[in-house]
Amino acid sequence: MKKLKESEKSYLDLAKKYEAAETVNQNLEKRIQDELAKNREKDYVLIQQSRLAAMGEMIASMGHQWRQPLNSLSLLVQDVREALEFGEIDDQYIDRFTRESMIQIKNMSRTINDFRKFYQPNKEKTLFSVGESIEDALTIFSTSLITHKIQVEFEYRGQYMAYGFPNEYCQVVLNLLANTRDAFVQNDINNRKIIIKLAETEKDITAEFIDNAGGIDQALLEKIFDPYFTTRIHGTGLGLYMTKKIMENMDGSVMVENIGDGARFCLSVPKVAAAVKPELMSV
Template identity: 60%
Template sequence: MYKEFIIFLILLVFIVFIIVRRFHNKLKRLEENYQCLDKNFHLEKNLTIELEKRIEEEVNKNKQKDHMLVQQSRLASMGEMMASIGHQWRQPLNNLSLLIQDVSEAQEFEELNDQYINRFTNESMVLIKHMSRTINDFRKFYLPNKEKAVFSLSESIEDALSIFSLSLKNHNIHVQFEYRGQQRVYGFQNEFIQVILNIFMNAKDAFVNHNIENRKLSIKINEDELFYMTEIIDTGGGIESSLLDKIFEPYFTTRQNGTGLGLYMTKVILENMHGNIKAENTGSGARFLLFIPKLAAAGIPESA
């Protein structure tokens, strides 16, 4: 009986040893697996951090590229804008010249008195303020917006019409602009003005290239629950149907000396404001629809 107990005890110890050893080996494998998983986790974490860093760098590069293209697009239209400044300054300069010449005659005929001097000063200051306001309008447009802000769509379109007024007059383009209210949105106002100017210049080129006699631009601002939609319709003959899907691609142009940046940058600017642009043909021309979120849809309070 004692001998059997000893054998049983030895067997029990052996079984326990086998179980413990197997448990130890299993525990060791689990530990190795854990270390491997931990190593892989840190590796994946490092790869994720590196990937996020690279993505951020590429996004920043693309933002810088888009910013440079916006500036390049602006410079491409600067000649026309400078011509507008010259046009708006020509009449005030002529009037100032006449006022100055009149001083000599007034002195010759002994008409220089307090009343004459006051009239001369007031009329001169009105002309100078008009010229200064013109320069400020153009300077404001060419200064890049550093931060997004709330601005009025209708006022921005009026600014673009003012800047483009010389081309409208010289090319006999008649504009009808229908709007009610301010239609306030959130974004970069100067860039939006550039969007409008890009479309105006494309319409002007269409009128000239197609020898259109009845040159009209119709501008409306509509809205739905989420977006304001600026609609610009021209009578310039429309866009070739095979090109409609290409006109917003970078460097695509049908003009001999075109940069191919205008409509591409128009799309980029609106997308940076969480908007969009669509183009389609009408019976006599092209229609551009510019979508920009309302303040509420953009998460901006109406009181901003």
């Protein structure tokens, strides 16, 4: 009888310990979920800050791209008064005026569409062409490249289809281009050049960005992807950090190393075949 009571007591003790352990586990799980939520919120804030910084860059670029068509439209409008005074306005003049005006307006409209496309968020992963996303980024950044006399060599064959967020990938490329441009300026480099190469393995599409901007201080290589870390005078320290976060969010990666007289950034993102189930690809 005594042994039975001791057994019951041991059972109750074990039950209490189990209940206490369950409570601890539940509390720990809740704390983990709370911390994950906080981290997601922090990442969201950083993404928005990064996008705002990129938006400033884009608005400046857009202003440069609009300058020429606006100037052409201004000349066309001013010519109307002189054409009227000299009696040159006829059907042929109106046709030419309309045709040339519409060419400039379409150029401006295309610029707006390029920027609007970039800022539309991708809520779900999708198939996209890495080459085309890089081309979109180069188009948006073209004015800055011309202004700072940066030559870009980029030649690719094939689609190099990946699985992820195309607009976010485009933002990553813009971050790298802006970072390299600033390095060229800060280091006062002549004959500025960026070489972009695409390659693929069984699982990944890899894009290499090789520059001759002087490289990165070896002591800083491990820190450049940290939030708010920057070597630029007016840098935010968010561009490369968000580059890392965006690539990881696509199950990809980014790495950097010094090579020759510059640096090599390497972006890897999953291929379609490695990321999508065969039955989904046939849908």
